[in-house]
Amino acid sequence: MARCQECRKLINGTPRTTLTGRTVCQRCSGLQSTTAAGVMQGGLPGAVATRGWFGAVYDTVRGKKGPRKEG
Numbered sequence: 001m002a003r004c005q006e007c008r009k010l011i012n013g014t015p016r017t018t019l020t021g022r023t024v025c026q027r028c029s030g031l032q033s034t035t036a037a038g039v040m041q042g043g044l045p046g047a048v049a050t051r052g053w054f055g056a057v058y059d060t061v062r063g064k065k066g067p068r069k070e071g
Helices: 026-062
Strands: none
Touching: none
């Protein structure tokens, strides 16, 4: 099994290759894509917000952590 060059976790499933040739997991590939989309839509603040939103949704759907609790 290969390791993700972004988060360093073992890759379960099919590894993804970035434009720069790095091998990443599905989650990190999605985070990079949403960051790029955020930059194109609203600059750096939009990219950070989009990446955080995608990461929270992805983790919740995958059951890695529950929804964030307020307070």
